[in-house]
Amino acid sequence: MATKSLGFAVSVTHLFGSKSPPKLCVFTLRCSAGNGERPWKTSGARLMLEDGSIWKAKSFGASGTQVGEVVFNTSLTGYQEILTDPSYAGQFVLMTNPHIGNTGVNFDDEESRQCFLAGLVIRSLSISTSSWRCAETLGDYLAERNIMGIYDVDTRAITRRLRQKGSLIGVLSTDNSKTEEELLKMTHSWDIVGIDLISGVSCQSVHEWVDTTKQEWDFSSKGHGETFHVVAYDFGIKHNILRRLASYGCKITVVPSTWPASETLKMKPDGVLFSNGPGDPSAVPYAVETVKNILGKVPVFGICMGHQLLGQALGGKTFKMKFGHHGGNHPVRNLRTGQVEISAQNHNYAVDPATLPEGVEVTHRNLNDGSCAGLAFPAQRIMSLQYHPEASPGPHDSDYAFRDFVELMMQEKNKKSEPQISTVSSLDA
Numbered sequence: 001m002a003t004k005s006l007g008f009a010v011s012v013t014h015l016f017g018s019k020s021p022p023k024l025c026v027f028t029l030r031c032s033a034g035n036g037e038r039p040w041k042t043s044g045a046r047l048m049l050e051d052g053s054i055w056k057a058k059s060f061g062a063s064g065t066q067v068g069e070v071v072f073n074t075s076l077t078g079y080q081e082i083l084t085d086p087s088y089a090g091q092f093v094l095m096t097n098p099h100i101g102n103t104g105v106n107f108d109d110e111e112s113r114q115c116f117l118a119g120l121v122i123r124s125l126s127i128s129t130s131s132w133r134c135a136e137t138l139g140d141y142l143a144e145r146n147i148m149g150i151y152d153v154d155t156r157a158i159t160r161r162l163r164q165k166g167s168l169i170g171v172l173s174t175d176n177s178k179t180e181e182e183l184l185k186m187t188h189s190w191d192i193v194g195i196d197l198i199s200g201v202s203c204q205s206v207h208e209w210v211d212t213t214k215q216e217w218d219f220s221s222k223g224h225g226e227t228f229h230v231v232a233y234d235f236g237i238k239h240n241i242l243r244r245l246a247s248y249g250c251k252i253t254v255v256p257s258t259w260p261a262s263e264t265l266k267m268k269p270d271g272v273l274f275s276n277g278p279g280d281p282s283a284v285p286y287a288v289e290t291v292k293n294i295l296g297k298v299p300v301f302g303i304c305m306g307h308q309l310l311g312q313a314l315g316g317k318t319f320k321m322k323f324g325h326h327g328g329n330h331p332v333r334n335l336r337t338g339q340v341e342i343s344a345q346n347h348n349y350a351v352d353p354a355t356l357p358e359g360v361e362v363t364h365r366n367l368n369d370g371s372c373a374g375l376a377f378p379a380q381r382i383m384s385l386q387y388h389p390e391a392s393p394g395p396h397d398s399d400y401a402f403r404d405f406v407e408l409m410m411q412e413k414n415k416k417s418e419p420q421i422s423t424v425s426s427l428d429a
């Protein structure tokens, strides 16, 4: 039997002189476990970052050359839900958890109809899969969906770099004919800021959603025995948002991102949900306009991108954070109750609360950096969260937000059904 050994070798090569910014540096990480044999064919890949660093790795999934923004995700589990979260369109997701792929992939954990992310960056790809739900390996799953992945790369060193420099554009390539200079040039020829990524992930037609959370996974939903009709704007909506709303007794109509506000209002919904979605909220003014035309007319709930669009529609500003929040273990304080929730997060932008009009209340704060994590504007029946109460993957602490939304719709319905008091003046008598 081969002796088990874990070896690391890091080589750093400076290809340019110190006066030529940015310097090209090559980082190689060699690892061997057991006899080093893997049950798949290995081939090389390079990840070039816009700061000039090159990370040599092994490829799995699809091959090719792909540009995207590199972000790190601190979730310990749930890589399949992360891979199918449409909000990652245009991004390479680097998992800080070093061991990925051990449960394979299954038929239940898909968060959307396909993988929209640019690629997956991991430290170590599990050589075996073990789960009663496993339908195939992570490598086969990515290859079938034409998504690139790399492993045997120092994810910790890249994460430290992203924390110091902020999110970086990267190019991942399995093409040996491309020179390092060409790859570096590619990183400078694309940016995630200012482009509409929502139009590439939203559904194309109006449809009904009926699936609820499966009973064995449901832990908290209690409907009110009453059905509320919710129109859900699909800016890249995660399926678990829809499942949680359905589990709380909502009848859901999903509409594309370009669906006019006037058509939504004609449907006379009890509430409107603005979903999560990829990219820069300032690149989709049409969506902000839609939100503006709905505000104040029915109760609304914004999640992540939906929260940012609401912030802009109220007259506030959004800004790009240094490296954003991506993970399933981020603390948030609910300022109304004082309670701390451990939350699932995935965003690079945030609303600046100082730019919001009077009457808008910051309801939640991210405890890592104090950024705004939730808003409410009771006068207009608005609530929103910057993070993910649907928690797929992630802890379930924030699930109550769906109940709060149902209560907001119920209050509105009760208000409408109350008898109207009209004052009769003496002149009318």
Ligand SMILES: NC(=O)CC[C@H](N)C(=O)O
Pocket: 087, 275, 276, 277, 278, 279, 280, 281, 303, 304, 305, 306, 346, 347, 348, 349, 350
């Ligand atoms: N999950 C989301 O909706 C992400 C929102 C937005 N794309 C951001 O990065 O901030």
